[in-house]
Amino acid sequence: MLYxxxxxxxxxxxxxxxxxxxxxAAVAESGWLQLNMPRGVTSVSREVYDLHMLILWICxxxxxxxxxxxxxxxxxxxxxxxxxxxxxxxxTKVEVVWTLIPLFILxxxxxxxxxxxxxxxxxxxxxxxxxxxxxxxxxxxEYLGKDIGFFSxxxxxxxxxxxxxxxxxDYILEVDNPLVLPVDTRxxxxxxxxxxxxxxxVPELGWKRDAIPGFINDNWTLIEEPGIYRGVCAELCGRDxxxxxxxxxxxxxxxxxxxxxxxxxxxxxxxAAD
Amino acid sequence: xxxxxxxxANRRLVPKLFLFSIxxxxxxxxxxPLYDVICDxxxxxxxxxxxxxxxEGNANGxxxxxxxxxxxxxxxxxxxxxxxxxxxxRMQVHPGEFYEISYVATNLTDQDMVGxxxxxxxxxxxxxxxxxxxxxxxxxxxxxxxxxxxxxVMFRVDPRLADHVSVVTLSYTFxxxxxxx
Amino acid sequence: MAATTHDVHDGHGEHHHGPAKGLGRWLFTTNHxxxxxxxxxxxxxxxxxxxxxxxxxxxxxxQPGLQLVDPHFFNQMTTMxxxxxxxxxxxxxxxxxxxxxxxxMIGAPDMALPRxxxxxxxxxxxxxxxxxxxxxxxxxxxxxxxxxxxxxxxxTGDAFPFVILAIHLMGISSIMGAxxxxxxxxxxxxxxxxxxxxxxxxxTWLITAFLLIAVMPVxxxxxxxxxxxxYFATSFFNPAGGGDPVLFQHIFWFFGxxxxxxxxxxxxxxxxxxxxxxxxxxxFGYHSMVYATAAIAFLSFxxxxxxxxxxxxxxxxxxxxxxxxxxxxVPTGVKVFNWVATMWRGAMTFETPMLFSxxxxxxxxxxxxxxxxxxxxPADFQYHDTYFVVAHFHYVLVPGAVFSIMxxxxxWLPKWTGHMYNERLSRIHFWLxxxxxxxxxxxxxxxxxxxxxxxxxxxxxQFTEWNMVSSxxxxxxxxxxxxxxxxxIQTIRAGDKATDQVWxxxxxxxxxxxxxxxxxxxxxxxxxxxxxxxG
Ligand SMILES: [Cu+2]
Ligand SMILES: [Cu+2]
Numbered sequence: 001m002l003y004x005x006x007x008x009x010x011x012x013x014x015x016x017x018x019x020x021x022x023x024x025a026a027v028a029e030s031g032w033l034q035l036n037m038p039r040g041v042t043s044v045s046r047e048v049y050d051l052h053m054l055i056l057w058i059c060x061x062x063x064x065x066x067x068x069x070x071x072x073x074x075x076x077x078x079x080x081x082x083x084x085x086x087x088x089x090x091x092t093k094v095e096v097v098w099t100l101i102p103l104f105i106l107x108x109x110x111x112x113x114x115x116x117x118x119x120x121x122x123x124x125x126x127x128x129x130x131x132x133x134x135x136x137x138x139x140x141x142e143y144l145g146k147d148i149g150f151f152s153x154x155x156x157x158x159x160x161x162x163x164x165x166x167x168x169x170d171y172i173l174e175v176d177n178p179l180v181l182p183v184d185t186r187x188x189x190x191x192x193x194x195x196x197x198x199x200x201x202v203p204e205l206g207w208k209r210d211a212i213p214g215f216i217n218d219n220w221t222l223i224e225e226p227g228i229y230r231g232v233c234a235e236l237c238g239r240d241x242x243x244x245x246x247x248x249x250x251x252x253x254x255x256x257x258x259x260x261x262x263x264x265x266x267x268x269x270x271x272a273a274d
Numbered sequence: 275x276x277x278x279x280x281x282x283a284n285r286r287l288v289p290k291l292f293l294f295s296i297x298x299x300x301x302x303x304x305x306x307p308l309y310d311v312i313c314d315x316x317x318x319x320x321x322x323x324x325x326x327x328x329x330e331g332n333a334n335g336x337x338x339x340x341x342x343x344x345x346x347x348x349x350x351x352x353x354x355x356x357x358x359x360x361x362x363x364r365m366q367v368h369p370g371e372f373y374e375i376s377y378v379a380t381n382l383t384d385q386d387m388v389g390x391x392x393x394x395x396x397x398x399x400x401x402x403x404x405x406x407x408x409x410x411x412x413x414x415x416x417x418x419x420x421x422x423x424x425x426x427v428m429f430r431v432d433p434r435l436a437d438h439v440s441v442v443t444l445s446y447t448f449x450x451x452x453x454x455x
Numbered sequence: 456m457a458a459t460t461h462d463v464h465d466g467h468g469e470h471h472h473g474p475a476k477g478l479g480r481w482l483f484t485t486n487h488x489x490x491x492x493x494x495x496x497x498x499x500x501x502x503x504x505x506x507x508x509x510x511x512x513x514x515x516x517x518q519p520g521l522q523l524v525d526p527h528f529f530n531q532m533t534t535m536x537x538x539x540x541x542x543x544x545x546x547x548x549x550x551x552x553x554x555x556x557x558x559x560m561i562g563a564p565d566m567a568l569p570r571x572x573x574x575x576x577x578x579x580x581x582x583x584x585x586x587x588x589x590x591x592x593x594x595x596x597x598x599x600x601x602x603x604x605x606x607x608x609x610x611t612g613d614a615f616p617f618v619i620l621a622i623h624l625m626g627i628s629s630i631m632g633a634x635x636x637x638x639x640x641x642x643x644x645x646x647x648x649x650x651x652x653x654x655x656x657x658x659t660w661l662i663t664a665f666l667l668i669a670v671m672p673v674x675x676x677x678x679x680x681x682x683x684x685x686y687f688a689t690s691f692f693n694p695a696g697g698g699d700p701v702l703f704q705h706i707f708w709f710f711g712x713x714x715x716x717x718x719x720x721x722x723x724x725x726x727x728x729x730x731x732x733x734x735x736x737x738x739f740g741y742h743s744m745v746y747a748t749a750a751i752a753f754l755s756f757x758x759x760x761x762x763x764x765x766x767x768x769x770x771x772x773x774x775x776x777x778x779x780x781x782x783x784x785v786p787t788g789v790k791v792f793n794w795v796a797t798m799w800r801g802a803m804t805f806e807t808p809m810l811f812s813x814x815x816x817x818x819x820x821x822x823x824x825x826x827x828x829x830x831x832x833p834a835d836f837q838y839h840d841t842y843f844v845v846a847h848f849h850y851v852l853v854p855g856a857v858f859s860i861m862x863x864x865x866x867w868l869p870k871w872t873g874h875m876y877n878e879r880l881s882r883i884h885f886w887l888x889x890x891x892x893x894x895x896x897x898x899x900x901x902x903x904x905x906x907x908x909x910x911x912x913x914x915x916x917q918f919t920e921w922n923m924v925s926s927x928x929x930x931x932x933x934x935x936x937x938x939x940x941x942x943x944i945q946t947i948r949a950g951d952k953a954t955d956q957v958w959x960x961x962x963x964x965x966x967x968x969x970x971x972x973x974x975x976x977x978x979x980x981x982x983x984x985x986x987x988x989x990g
Contacts, residue, residue, distance in 0.1 A: 031917040034905035037837055052834045059824035067817060070795050074813070079735070079802040085960075086800040089737040094796070095789065102788045106781045109831065114774060116833040121770045123397060125440050131347050144345055145364045161913065163520040171519060173915050190396055190443060195352040196607040197700060199765060199840060203906045207836035210766045212701060213351055213606060214694025216445040217767035218396035230915075234765075234840040234908045236600050238607060239527045242911035283642040284567050291634040295668040302676025302706055306691060309702050318769060351695070392694045399769050449695030452688070 038203050041225045041250070045206025047116045055109055062105075120207065123220045126188035130181070134191070134198030134211035134233065137240035141179050148263045152177045154243045161243075173230040178247040182256035183223045192216045196238060202231030202248050210235055223250040318398065336370035337433045343367075344431065345443040348377060354450040355382045356389060356417075361424075369433040376426045377410065377446060381417035388451040389415045391425075396443045403432035404442060414451055473974050482577075485569035486974060487554045492871075493576050494551030495864070499940065501543030501583065502857075506933050508536040513895075513929035515912055516922050529912035530598035531590060537601035541718065542625045543583050545852065548860045549721040550575075550632045553660050556867065557636065559965040559972065560654045562645025562981045567638035575631035582624035589614035589621075600910055602707060603678065605692040605700050609685050619682045626671045633667035636660055645964075647983030651745070654963055655738065658745050659724030662752045666713045666720070669756075674710035677703060701766050708759035716755045718852060720748060722819075722859035723790060726812045728963070729866050730794050733809035734801030735960035740793040747786035747793075754783050764835045773832045780830035784823070791820055806958070807881040811862035814854055814889050822850030825900065840910075843903025849896045853932075854889070861888070861939065868943070869957045873971030874950030880942050887935035894928025 039049045077083055133140040135151075142149035155176045159165040168174065181187055191200050193211040201208030205221050208231075231246035251259065312318055344367050346360035357380040367373055381387045391411040395401040410425035417423065431442065474480050474489065484490060511532050515523045524532070554572065558565055566572050589596040594612015597603070611618065640653070640661045653661075681703070683689040690696025692703045723744075731738045738744065760768060760776030768776075794816050803809070825847035829835050838844060869875050898921040903909075907918045914922065953970040964983075968976045 031905075031920040034917050034921070035901045037904045038906070048833050048837055051831060052828065052837070055828050055831055055834065059827065063820065063824065066791065066795060066820065070798065070813075070816070073795070073798045073800070074803060074805075077734075077799065077801050077803055079804045083800075083802050085735040085802040087736070088800075089739050089741070089797075091740075095740050095743050095793075098792045099785060099789055102785050106784060109827075110778060110781060113777065113831045113833055117773060117777070118770065120833055120836070121773070122438060123441070124438065129345060129441070129443070131349075133349055135352065142347070144347065161521055163522065167519065167916060169916065171916050172913060188441060190347065190445070192349055192394075192445065192447065194349060194447075196610070197604060201840075201908070203837065207833075208765055208839060209836075212766065214392040214394065214447045214449070215699070215701070215767075216347070216394040216396045216443060217398075218443065232906070232908050232911075236530070236604075236607065236840075236910040238598075238610065239530070241530075242526065242908075242913045280567070280642050284638050287638050287641060288568065288634060291637055291668060295630050295634075295672045297672075298669055299672035299676050302673040303680075305673075305706050305709070306680075306702065309699070309705060313699075318772070390695045398767060447694065451695060 040204040040206050041223055041227065041229065042205055042221055043224070044116070044120055044221070045204060047119065048206045051112055051116055054112065058105060058109065123188060123218055124186065126186045126220055128182075128185065129188040129190060130179070131190040131192070131216075132179075132200050132211065134193035134195075134200065134237065134244075136195050136238050137233075137244040139179075139200070139233075139244060139246060140194075141177075143260070146260055146264070148260065150177045152179060152247070154245055156243075170230065172243060173232070173245045173247070175245055175247045178228075178249045180249045180251060180256065180259050181221075181223060182253045183226050183250050185253065185256075186220060186222045189219045189221060190216050191219065197235050198233045198237045198244070199235035200231070200246065201234040202229050202246055204229040204231075205248075208234050226250050226252060315402070335433070336368055338368050340369055340433075341366045342369060342431050342435065342439070343441045344373075345441060346375060346377075347443060347445045349445065349447040351447055351449045354389065354448050355387065356380060356448055357382060358446075358448045360446075367431055369431045369435055372407070372428060372430045374408075374426055374428045376424050378422060378424050379415070379417070379448065380422040381420055384419040386419065387417040389417065390449050390451050391415070391446040392449060394445045394447070396445065397439060400431075400435055400439050400442045403435040404444065405430055405432055411446060483573065485565075485573050487558050487566045487569070487572065488871075488972065488974065490566075490572050490576050491551045491553075491555030494547045494554060497576070497579055498544050498548035498551055498860075499943075501539050501547070503936070503940075504587070505536050505539035505544055506936065508532045508539070510929060510933050512536065513926040516914070517926040518923070519914055519916055519919055521913055524912065526912045527595060527598055530600075530910065531596045533910050534597045534600055535586070535590065538586065538597075538622075539583070540852075541601065541714070542622075542629075543579070545718045545856050545860070546629060547579060549660075549663070549718075550629070552656075552721065552725070552860070552863050552867075553632075553636055555871065556965060557639055557657055557660060558643065559968065559976055560657050560963060561640065561643060561648050562964050562977045562983065563639060563643035564975060564978045565643075566635050567643050568635045571631050572635055575628045575635065578624050578628040578631075582621045582628065585617050585624070586621040589617050592617070602704075602711070603681065604707075605681060605684065605703050608681060615685060616682065619678045622678050623675055626675045629667055630671050633664035633671075636664040637668075640664075645977065645980035645983055651742070652983060652985075654724075655727035655741070655744055656721070656724035659720040659727075659748050662748050663717050663720045666717050666752055666755065670710040670713045670717075673706060674714075677706040677710065680706075701763070704763050704766060705759065708762045709756070711762065712759045713752070713755040715848075715851070716751060718856045719819075720752065722815065722856045723748060725859040725863045725866075726794065726815050729808045729812040729862055730797050730816075732866075732958050732961045733806060733812075734798050734803050736797060736801035737962075738793070739796035739799075740789070743789055744793055747789045750786040751783060754779060754786070758783065761830055761832075761835070764832045765839045777830060777832040781827065783830075784827050787823055791816060791823075804959075806865075807876070807878065807885055808862045808866035810882070810885045810889075811858045811865065814885070815858045815862065818850055818854030818858070818889075818892070822847055822852075822855055825850065838903065840908055841903035842899045842907045842909055845909050846896050846899035846903060849899070853896065854892050858888070861885075864943070866958075867965070868946055869953035870965060870968075870970050870972055872947050872950070873953055873969075874946045875953050875957075876942055876946040876950060880938065880945075884935060884938045884942060887938065888932060891928050891930075891932030891935055895925055895932050896928070898922075898925045898928075 129144040131142040138151050138153040140151050152175045155174045156172050160167045191209050191211040193213045198211040199208050209217050209219050229248045233244040345364050348358045360377050362375045393411045395404050406429045408428040592614040596614050597611050597618045599608035680691040690698040692698045692700045758780045761780045829838055902918055902921050907914050955970050956966050
C-alpha cells in the first residue's frame with residue numbers, strides 16, 4: 001500500500017518534472033512567468049519592490065506558522081484518533097502575547113514603509129516639468145516652457161481588438177506619439193484631467209497617480225536606464241478605459257535635446273499641436 | 275421582561291435608533307463643509323483660498339535671499355470652447371513679494387459664453403502659502419462671441435512656504451458654465 | 456423567572472397559529488422564520504444572477520481582444536455584479552441568518568419589530584427589479600463601477616435616477632433590518648441571557664447592526680448629492696462650482712470601509728459558532744473575540760483613506776491612514792489565533808460546515824495578508840486599481856463571507872428543515888468550491904502584480920495565460936454552486952430525519968428546540984444559567 005503510493009507519487013513528480021523541462025522554452029516566451037511586480041528603473045521603484053517582497057515574505061512566514069499549527073491540529077486532534085477534547089477556553093497570557101507579537105511585526109513593517117513614502121512625496125529640485133492630462137480616452141503631454149505639447153493615443157488597429165487581424169506583440173500597449181523623457185534627470189510630472197478621473201501608471205517607475213479634473217497633482221521620477229516602458233490608465237474612465245495606454249521612451253540626455261529641437265521646428269510643432 | 279415591558283422598551287429604543295440614522299444622513303452632508311474647512315487649513319486638495327488676502331498683509335516681509343520657481347499652467351475642461359494660456363509659463367519669485375501675471379482666454383465660438391476658472395496648486399501643501407489678492411478665478415467670466423480677454427492674477431508666495439519646496443505650480447482649469455445658472 | 460412567562464399571551468392570540476396558507480403566508484408574514492427563509496432564498500437568487508454576470512466577465516476575459524460583449528456593456532456587468540453581490544446576495548443572506556437564528560439563540564419568541572421586518576424584506580425585490588431593469592434603459596445601466604465615482608457616474612444615461620432610487624431602497628431596507636436586530640438583542644433576550652453570555656454570532660451581528668445604521672445613511676447622502684449634482688445644478692463634486700470629485704471618494708469610503716466589515720463580521724460570528732461545535736471544545740477567548748470585533752468596527756471608521764492613496768493626499772494623511780489600517784491586523788490576528796486555539800487539542804470531525812469554516816479561516820487569512828500588503832501606502836501606489844486588489848477583496852468576500860454563509864446553511868439547515876443534507880454531495884460541493892475559487896482568484900494576484908489594471912474588458916498579451924486559468928476556475932466555481940441549489944432543494948423535500956441536537960458537539964439554545972424548529976419557539980422564555988450560556 002505504502003509502496004504503491006510512493007511509486008505513484010514518484011512517477012507523478014518525475015513526469016511533471018520532464019513536462020516542466022520540455023515546456024521551459026515555451027513558458028519563457030508566454031505569460032506563465034509574469035508573476036511579480038517589476039523591479040523597475042528608478043530608485044523609488046526598487047525600494048517599493050523591496051518593500052513589497054519584505055511584506056510578502058513576512059506574510060508567508062506567518063502563514064506557514066499559523067497554517068502549520070492548524071494542519072497539525074487537524075491531523076492529530078481528530079475525533080477518529082480517539083482523543084478526548086481538552087477543556088481550556090481562555091488564557092490571558094497567551095492572548096496578550098499574540099496581540100503584542102503582531103504589533104511588533106507591524107512596527108517593523110511601518111519603519112521602512114514610512115521611509116519610502118517620505119522619499120516618494122519629497123519632490124525636491126527638479127530639472128524639468130511635464131504636464132500630463134487625461135482625456136476620454138487618450139493622454140496629452142505638455143513639456144512646460146518648451147512649447148511642446150501633443151496627444152498620445154493608442155495605435156493598435158481596431159481589427160486586432162475585434163480579432164479580425166493577428167495581434168501585435170505589444171497589443172493595446174502601443175501609441176502614436178510616445179512620451180519622451182531623458183534619463184538621469186529629476187523630472188516633475190503633473191497630472192490632471194479634462195473630463196473624468198484617470199490614473200497615469202507606468203509600473204517601471206514604481207507608482208501611479210490619479211488625474212483629476214480641476215485639480216493638479218505632482219510627482220517626480222528619475223529614470224536610470226534608457227528603454228521603452230509601457231503603462232496604462234488605471235482608473236476606470238468609461239468605455240475605452242482599456243485602450244488608453246502609455247508608452248514612455250527614456251533616452252539619453254543628448255538624444256532628448258535632439259528630440260526637443262526636432263519638436264520645436266515649426267512644421268512638426270504645428271502637426272503635434274493638434 | 276414581560277411582553278408589555280418589551281413593547282415599552284422597544285418604543286423607547288427604536289425612535290432613538292431611527293433618529294440616529296437620520297442624523298448620520300445629515301452627517302454625510304456635514305462632511306462637505308467639514309472637508310472644505312480641512313482643505314482650507316491644510317491645503318489638503320491643492321485648492322487655494324478663494325478669499326483675497328489683504329494687500330497690506332506683507333507683515334512677513336520679503337525674503338530676497340530665497341527664490342522659488344513658479345510655473346503657470348492651463349487646462350481646458352472638455353467641451354469648453356476657449357483658447358486659454360498663461361502669458362508667462364515660468365518665473366522666479368522671492369517669497370513675500372507681490373507679482374502680477376495674466377492668462378489670456380479667447381472664446382472660439384460665435385456665441386456668448388460664460389466660463390469659470392478653477393485654480394489648483396501643486397504641491398498641495400503649498401496651496402495655503404500661495405496667496406492671491408486679485409484673480410480672475412474669483413468670478414465667472416463672460417465672453418462675447420470671439421472675444422479675447424487678458425485676465426490678471428496678482429499673487430505672492432508666503433515666506434512660510436516649507437523650505438524643501440522649490441517649485442510651485444499654479445494651474446487653472448477653464449470650465450464652461452451654463453449661462454442660465 | 457417562570458412567573459413572567461404568563462404575560463406573554465396578552466392580546467396576541469396569533470402567536471399560536473401555524474403559518475397561513477398559500478402565497479399570503481409569504482406576503483404578509485411577520486414570523487421571523489418565514490422572513491429568514493425569504494431573505495435566504497432572495498439572496499440565493501441574487502447570488503445566481505450576480506454570479507452569471509461574473510461568468511460573462513470571465514468569459515470575455517478568457518482571451519485578449521473583444522469576443523462576446525461591448526466594453527460599455529462589460530462595464531455595466533462589473534458594476535452590476537458588485538452591487539448585486541454586495542447588497543443583494545451577501546448582506547441579505549446575513550440578514551436572513553439573523554432573522555432565523557437571533558431569536559432562537561437568545562431565547563426570544565420573534566424579532567422585536569415583526570411588521571417592520573416584513574417591510575424591510577419586501578422592499579428588496581422592488582429595489583433589485585428596478586436596479587436590474589436599468590440594463591434595458593437607453594444608455595444602459597450604471598457603468599462606473601460600484602464605487603460610483605463622479606464625474607464618470609454622471610455620464611450614466613436615463614438609468615441614473617433609478618439606480619440612485621434602488622440604492623436608497625436597499626439602504627432603507629438594511630437600516631430597518633439593523634434597527635430590528637438591535638432592538639431584538641437589547642430587549643428580547645431571555646432572562647439570564649446577559650450580553651456577555653450571548654453566542655458570538657449574536658455579538659457580531661449586534662456590532663454589524665450599529666455599523667449599518669451609522670454608515671448606510673452616509674451612503675444615501677452621498678448618492679443624493681450625486682443626484683442633485685446631475686439634475687438640480689448643485690456642485691458638491693463639480694469643480695466649476697467649487698466642488699471636488701475627491702470629496703465623493705472620501706464620503707463613499709467613509710461608508711465603504713465599514714461596509715466591508717458589515718459583510719465580514721457576521722461571518723466571524725458564524726465561524727465562531729461552528730468551529731467549537733466540531734472541535735467539541737468551547738470557543739477560545741470568548742471575551743477577546745468580542746473586544747476584537749468591537750475594535751475592528753471602531754477602526755473601520757478611521758481607515759477609509761487607504762482606498763484613496765493615489766488621489767494625492769498630503770504625507771501626514773497617507774501616514775495616518777497607513778498606520779491605522781495596519782493596526783486592523785492586530786484584532787483580526789487575535790480572531791484567527793483564537794480559532795486555531797479552539798481547534799487545538801479538540802476532538803475534531805470534518806462535516807461540511809466545519810470544512811467550509813476551516814477553508815474560511817485559511818483563505819480569509821490569505822485575503823487578510825494581501826490586505827496588509829495593500830495597507831502599505833508606497834506599495835499601494837503599485838497595487839492600487841490592479842487585479843491584485845480584485846484578488847484581495849474576492850478572497851475576503853468569496854471564500855470569506857460567502858463560504859461562511861455556505862457553512863451556516865449546512866450547519867443550521869437540519870434545524871430549519873428537520874432533514875439532514877446529503878453529506879457526500881455536500882462534500883463534493885465543498886471541494887469543487889474550494890478548488891474552483893482558488894483557481895479563479897489566486898492567479899489574479901499574479902495578474903495584478905504583473906501590471907493588469909482592473910475593470911478592463913481586454914488586456915495585453917502577456918496576461919493571456921493566467922486569465923485563461925482564472926476563467927476556468929470561475930466556471931468550475933460557478934457551476935458547482937448549482938450543486939448547492941440541488942442539495943438544498945433535496946434537503947427541504949426529503950432526507951434523513953435530523954435529531955434535535957443535530958451535531959454532537961453543538962451547544963446553544965437553538966439546539967434545544969425540535970428539528971424542524973416549530974413555527975413558534977420560546978413563547979416561554981428558557982432559563983439561562985452560566986452552564987448553558989455561550990452557545
Ligand atoms: Cu481609464
Ligand atoms: Cu477599506
